[in-house]
Amino acid sequence: MNRHLLTAVLAGSLACSLLSPALAAHAAPAPVPLTINHSSAAPQDVDISVTSEGFTAPSALRPGAVTFRVRSTDPAGAWIGLVRLRPGVRLETYLADLRRAMGDDPVAGGRAVTRDAEMLGGSAVAHAPAAVTLNVTPGTYHLVDFRDVELPDLAERVRRVTVLPGRPAPSFRPPAADPTSRITLRDGRFDAPDVLSGAVRVVNRSRQYNEAMLMPVRPGTTLADLDAFFEAVDAGRDPGGWPFAGGPTGVVPLSPGRSAVLETELPSGAYALVTWVRDLDSGRMFAAQGMRDLVTVQG
Numbered sequence: 001m002n003r004h005l006l007t008a009v010l011a012g013s014l015a016c017s018l019l020s021p022a023l024a025a026h027a028a029p030a031p032v033p034l035t036i037n038h039s040s041a042a043p044q045d046v047d048i049s050v051t052s053e054g055f056t057a058p059s060a061l062r063p064g065a066v067t068f069r070v071r072s073t074d075p076a077g078a079w080i081g082l083v084r085l086r087p088g089v090r091l092e093t094y095l096a097d098l099r100r101a102m103g104d105d106p107v108a109g110g111r112a113v114t115r116d117a118e119m120l121g122g123s124a125v126a127h128a129p130a131a132v133t134l135n136v137t138p139g140t141y142h143l144v145d146f147r148d149v150e151l152p153d154l155a156e157r158v159r160r161v162t163v164l165p166g167r168p169a170p171s172f173r174p175p176a177a178d179p180t181s182r183i184t185l186r187d188g189r190f191d192a193p194d195v196l197s198g199a200v201r202v203v204n205r206s207r208q209y210n211e212a213m214l215m216p217v218r219p220g221t222t223l224a225d226l227d228a229f230f231e232a233v234d235a236g237r238d239p240g241g242w243p244f245a246g247g248p249t250g251v252v253p254l255s256p257g258r259s260a261v262l263e264t265e266l267p268s269g270a271y272a273l274v275t276w277v278r279d280l281d282s283g284r285m286f287a288a289q290g291m292r293d294l295v296t297v298q299g
Contacts, residue, residue: 050078064168081122126247234288
């Protein structure tokens, strides 16, 4: 996800600004210890509440399925992702490369991030809460709000999470949350139905990390409108108009082969299915190369 591009979209469509470095003066909330329930029958749900000062998260989890339920009171929303650093990579190295990837060096930075970490996905939220269910194995992970990438206290805002050895949490969800729709990320395109209803499984079958974001569109928006917008943004030009009527809700970047199940409280209506990630070969935005769709969300 390119923060500069998304900042512009949010500023234009939501008439609000993202975080400023002045917020560094606020102390981020402390991690919340988790009482581990070792019952094999208990699913694992984690509530994450995000404010402009940061977010709280458990310090420990069981292996298996975990559902991160994210809501934000910050007008900028939240982009909470779970990453696992590769052996020998320090958190400071990863965060420096992440700043490059989401800033002015997206290709080299993105390649460095790929070397640094495995991305398990997570939840982007705007005004509506959302939840993402994914699977974890024992080890050390970090929860990152990608919205905070430019803040000087980014490292203090990151939450370390240990997945303990033991009996895995079950992967079942209540019947109402069983995925009924599927979005597959391919090289340069989405495979998705015209209508998304209920929980949605997002699978990355492409060669690099990528994401799936749902953004409400203004009435009458066409694929040609989306193409013109992304082509202008990709070229560094003023797009001249905003096809979006709100911020992004969806699954933040997943490494190849990873999947996650998305549940949202989005109102029914027309949405753009987009990615803000750049192609690490061409350097261009995937969305400017045709990786975008218009879909209907049925609440």
